[in-house]
Amino acid sequence: MRPLLEGIPRRSLAALAAAGAALLAAPAVADPYVLSVLILCLYFAYVGQAWNIMMGFAGQLSLGHSLYVGVGAYASALLFVKFGVNPWFGALAAIAVCTALGLVIGVLAFRFGIAGVYFAILTIAFAEFTRIGFDHWQWAGASGGLFLPVAYRETSDVLTLRGSPTMFYYVMLAFAAGALVLCRMLLVSRLGYYWRAIREDETAAEALGINAFGYKMAAVALSSALTALGGVFFAFYYNNLFPEQIFSMGRSIEIILGPIIGGIGTLIGPIVGAFLLTPLADSLSELMAWLGIDTPGVKHVFYGTCLLAVVVFLPNGVWPPIARRLGLDAERARRR
Amino acid sequence: MPLDFYLNATLSGALTGLVYGLMALGLSVIFGVVRVVNFAHGEMMTAAMYVAILLAAALGLDPLVAMFPIGALMFVAGYLLQRTLINPFIVRPEHTQFMLMVAVAIILVNAQLLIFGPNARNVQVEYALDSYAIGEIIIDKVRVYAALAALAVAAALFAFFRFTLTGKAIRACADNHLGAQVVGLNVKQLYAITFGIGAACVGAAGCMLLLLVDVTPVQGPGYTLLAFIIVIVGGMGSLTGALVAGLVIGVSEALGGLLILPSAKSMATFAILILVLLFRPEGLLGRRA
Numbered sequence: 007m008r009p010l011l012e013g014i015p016r017r018s019l020a021a022l023a024a025a026g027a028a029l030l031a032a033p034a035v036a037d038p039y040v041l042s043v044l045i046l047c048l049y050f051a052y053v054g055q056a057w058n059i060m061m062g063f064a065g066q067l068s069l070g071h072s073l074y075v076g077v078g079a080y081a082s083a084l085l086f087v088k089f090g091v092n093p094w095f096g097a098l099a100a101i102a103v104c105t106a107l108g109l110v111i112g113v114l115a116f117r118f119g120i121a122g123v124y125f126a127i128l129t130i131a132f133a134e135f136t137r138i139g140f141d142h143w144q145w146a147g148a149s150g151g152l153f154l155p156v157a158y159r160e161t162s163d164v165l166t167l168r169g170s171p172t173m174f175y176y177v178m179l180a181f182a183a184g185a186l187v188l189c190r191m192l193l194v195s196r197l198g199y200y201w202r203a204i205r206e207d208e209t210a211a212e213a214l215g216i217n218a219f220g221y222k223m224a225a226v227a228l229s230s231a232l233t234a235l236g237g238v239f240f241a242f243y244y245n246n247l248f249p250e251q252i253f254s255m256g257r258s259i260e261i262i263l264g265p266i267i268g269g270i271g272t273l274i275g276p277i278v279g280a281f282l283l284t285p286l287a288d289s290l291s292e293l294m295a296w297l298g299i300d301t302p303g304v305k306h307v308f309y310g311t312c313l314l315a316v317v318v319f320l321p322n323g324v325w326p327p328i329a330r331r332l333g334l335d336a337e338r339a340r341r342r
Numbered sequence: 343m344p345l346d347f348y349l350n351a352t353l354s355g356a357l358t359g360l361v362y363g364l365m366a367l368g369l370s371v372i373f374g375v376v377r378v379v380n381f382a383h384g385e386m387m388t389a390a391m392y393v394a395i396l397l398a399a400a401l402g403l404d405p406l407v408a409m410f411p412i413g414a415l416m417f418v419a420g421y422l423l424q425r426t427l428i429n430p431f432i433v434r435p436e437h438t439q440f441m442l443m444v445a446v447a448i449i450l451v452n453a454q455l456l457i458f459g460p461n462a463r464n465v466q467v468e469y470a471l472d473s474y475a476i477g478e479i480i481i482d483k484v485r486v487y488a489a490l491a492a493l494a495v496a497a498a499l500f501a502f503f504r505f506t507l508t509g510k511a512i513r514a515c516a517d518n519h520l521g522a523q524v525v526g527l528n529v530k531q532l533y534a535i536t537f538g539i540g541a542a543c544v545g546a547a548g549c550m551l552l553l554l555v556d557v558t559p560v561q562g563p564g565y566t567l568l569a570f571i572i573v574i575v576g577g578m579g580s581l582t583g584a585l586v587a588g589l590v591i592g593v594s595e596a597l598g599g600l601l602i603l604p605s606a607k608s609m610a611t612f613a614i615l616i617l618v619l620l621f622r623p624e625g626l627l628g629r630r631a
Contacts, residue, residue, distance in 0.1 A: 067437055118620055122436055123379050127570055128619055134567070135612040142606060255563055259444060266441050303456035303559075310448030317441045318427070321434060 010190060018334040029179055033172045041171050045243070047284045048178040049236065054264035054276030055185040056232035061262070062271035063189075063198060064225035065205030067122065070129030072257035073136055074104045074230045078237025079247055080140065083152055086242075093167040097238040101231045107132075108230030112223045121208075130255060137253030147247070154245040167242040174243050181239065182277070185232060189273055192228075201225060205271075233261075267316050269323030278325045286312065346478035351596040353481055357489035359592015361550045363585035364492040365565065366572035367499065368543030374579035375516040375536040378428055379436065381443035383544055384565030385450035390416055390545035391557045392458055398465045405465055406491055409549035413542040420541025424534040432533070447562065454559035462556035470553075488550035495546050496585055499539070503581070512536050516579065544569075568608075571615045577628020587626060590614065 011019065032044055053075065060066045081103050082096030091099075111132055115125050141149045162169030164177065192198045200221045203211040212218050241247055251257070268279025290305045316324060329335040369383045380386075390412050397403040397411070427446070431439050472483040503509040515522040515532050523529055572591050576583030591611055598610030618625065 061437065067440070069440075114616075114620055118623055120619055120623055124574065124619065124623065126440075127574060128616070130567060131571070131612045131615045131619075135609060135616070138606055138609045138612075142603065255567070266437065270437065301456055302460060303452035303454075306452035307449055307456060310445050310452065313448065314442070314445035317438060317445055318430075321438055 010187075010194065012194070015334065021332075021334060026183070033175055038171065041175055043285055043288050045171065045175050045178055046288075047281045048175070048182045049239065050261070050264045050280035050284055051277040052178065052182040052185050052239075053233055053236040053261050054268070054280055055182070055189055055273075056229050056236065057262055058265045058270065058276050059189065059192070059232070060225050060229040062265060062275075063192065063205065064201040064222055065208075066222060066225060067126045068129045068226075068229070069126045069255070069258050069262070070131075070133035071229075071233055071261045072253050072255070073129070073133035074108065074233035075237040075240060075257065075261070076133075076140070076247075076249070076252040077107060077136065078104050078234030079241035079252060080146060080152065080237075081234075082238040083154055083241040083247055084146055087152065087154060092165070093238065093242055094165070097235060100234045100238050104230045104234035104237070105227050108226040109223060112226040116219050116222050130258070133253055133258060134255070137249050140249035140253065149249060151246055151248040153247075154241065156245050174239070178239060181235065186273060186277070188232075193273065197221065197224065263313070265323075267313070267324055269325035272323070272325055274329070275323050275325040278328070279323070282324065348597070348600070349479055350481075351600050352593050353479060354485055355593040355596025356589050357481070357485040357592070358554060358596070359589040360489040360492040360585065361547055361554070361588070362568065362572055362592050363576075363588020364496055364550070365544050365547035366569045366576065366584040366588055367496060367581060368540040368547065369569045370573045370576070370579065370581060370584045371499075371543065372537055372540035373573060375512055376424070376428075376432065376533045378432060378439050378537075379443065380540070381440055381566055382447035382450055382562075383569050384567070385447045385454075385562035386416070386420075386541055387544045387548040387551070387565055388454060388557060388559065388562045389450060390548035391552050392454060392463075394549045394552050395463055395465055395557065404467055405549040405552045406487060409491065409495075409546045412549055413546045416545030417538040417542040419538075421534045421538035423541075424537035425530075428537070429530060429533070447566070451559055451562050454562075458559060460559065462558045464556045465552050467553065484553040488553050491550050492547065495543065496581075499543065500581060502539075508532070508535065568611070571611060573625075575615060575618045575625060577625025580625065580627045583625055583627035590626070 029044075029048075033041060036044060053071065057068065057071050060068050078097075078100040081100040082093055085091035085096040085099055086093055111129065114120075115128055120128055140146060146152055162173035164173060167177070192201075200211070200216050203214070203216055204218050204221060208218050237252075240252070263283055264279030265276040266279065267283060268277065269275030287305070287309055290308055294305050320327065326335070365383075365387060369380055372378060372380050372383075393412050393415065394403075394405045394408045397408045398405060423446075428439075428442065431442055467484065469483045469487075474481045474483060474486065503513055511522070511527050512532050512535065514525075514527060515529055515536075519529065522532075568591070572587045573584055575590065576585070576587030591614065594610040594614055595607045599607035602609065
C-alpha cells in the first residue's frame, strides 16, 4: 500500500477521495439522463485508461482498440445468447480471446520491427478486417446485429449483469476505479519504469538489458484484456451489437480522444478527458435541440473545433496544466 | 464464370487503381517530405469532389476540365493549412500530429455534411455509358479517361521533382532536413509547397474518381485509410511505388468483389496490407529506412 500512495501530495489524495465520494453518491441525485451520461463518462474513462497503458506508458500507438471492445462484446454476448453462459464467465472468455488477439498483433508487429505510424495502421487494418468478417458472419447476426434479451430490468442482479442503469453505473465505476488503481500500481512497479524507458528510447532501453519485445507484449496483452472487459460491459448495457458501429474506426478514435485530450501517460488524464468530452458532445446535442437546429453536422463541427483548440494550445493535454495550477501534481509537492 | 469476365474485372480494377494511385501519391509526397501523417487526406479529396460537383452544376464543367482550377484551389488550401496550422506540429510527437489531423478531418466531414447533406451525389457526363470493346473485353470510357488523366498528372509530378529546381530542393529537404537548412533552403516554404502539391494531387484524383463513384460526406475516412494502405504497400517515399500499389489494390478490390462478395472487397485490401507489413515492411518498391 505504501509505495502505491508514496509521492502523491496529500491534497491530491483528498481531491481524489472527494471525487470518488461524489461519484458514489451521484445516482442518488442524478436523473436518468444524467446517469446515462455519467455511465458513458466512466466507460470512456475506463477504456481510455486501458488504451493509455499501451500508448501512454509503453509508447505504442494503437488506433484499433475498437477491435478489443468489439471482440470482447461479441464473445461474451454470443456465449450468453447461444449457450446461456453467465456474463462473468463470458467475460473471462472475452478477456482470453482479446489477449490472444493482442498478442498475435504484437508478435507480428514487434517481431518484424513495425513501429510508429506503421504499427498504428496495422492495428486499424486488423480492426477493419474483423469488422468486415463479423459483417458476414451469419451465426453472429452478421450486419443485421446481435441482440441480447432485455429482461429483469426492474430487479438488479450483478451476478448475471442484468438490471437497472444504477447497477451498471456502479459496475462501471468499480471498473474505472480498479483500472486507476491497477495503472498506479503498474506505474510505480519495475514494469512501469521499463515501459517508460522503452517509450522514451527503445534502443537505449535495450542497451540497458531491458527486453523491449517482452515488455511491449505485456503492455499489449494488459491493454487488450482490460479493453475486452469494457466490451463485455458495452454488450450487456446496450443489449445490441452491430459490427458497423462497434468495430468502426470512429469508435477507436473516440476511445483515444479522452486520454489524449486529458493528458497522455498520466493517470488522471484519461478520466478528466472522458468527463470533459462526453458531456461536451452530449450537451452540444441538447443545445442544438434547444436551438431547434437539427441539421446533421453542426454539433461535430463544433466538437472538432474544440478538439483542434486543445491540440493546438495544450499539446500535453488539459490535465497537466490544471494539476500544476491546483498544486495537485507530484513535482510541486517534492519541491516544497 | 468465363475467363473474360475476370479479365474485364482485372482491367477495370487496374484503371480505377491508377486513380487510387494518384490519390496515394499526394499522401506519399506529404508523408515523405513533411513527415506529417495527413489523416485528413480522404476528407480533403471529398471536399474537392464537392467543389467539382458545384462547378459541374453551375458551369457544366466536365470534372476532367474542372480538375485544373480545383487542383490550383487545393494547392492554395494545402499551402495555407501547412503554413498556419501544421507547421508548429512538425517537431511534435506523432500522436499529436495525428490528433491535429483527426480534428481537421472531423471538421471537414461534418462541414460537408452540413453544407451538402447526407445523400450521395454524382456528376453525369455525356460519355458515362460509352465503352470500348476489344474482342470480348469491354471497358468503360470514363474509366479509361480517368486513368489516362491520373497517369498524366503523375507524369507531370515526376517531371516536376526530377527537372525543376523547386522539385530538387524539395527532394533535398526530404533527404536531409538539416542539410537542406545548412545550404540555405527555405524549408518552411518548401514544406508548405509540398503540402500544397499533395493536396492538389488528391484534388485532381477526386475529380477523376467523381467519374467512377458517388460522393457522400462520410466516405472520407475510408479513402484516408485506403490511401495509407496504398502508400505502405507501395513503399514510403516511393512515387512509382504508390502508383504500382494503387494498381495492385485496384485489381484486388475488383477481383475480391467478384470472388468473395462485393461488400467484402476491402478484405482483400487489408489482407494485402498485413502480408506486405509482415514480409516486406519497406513496401513493394521502397527502400528499408
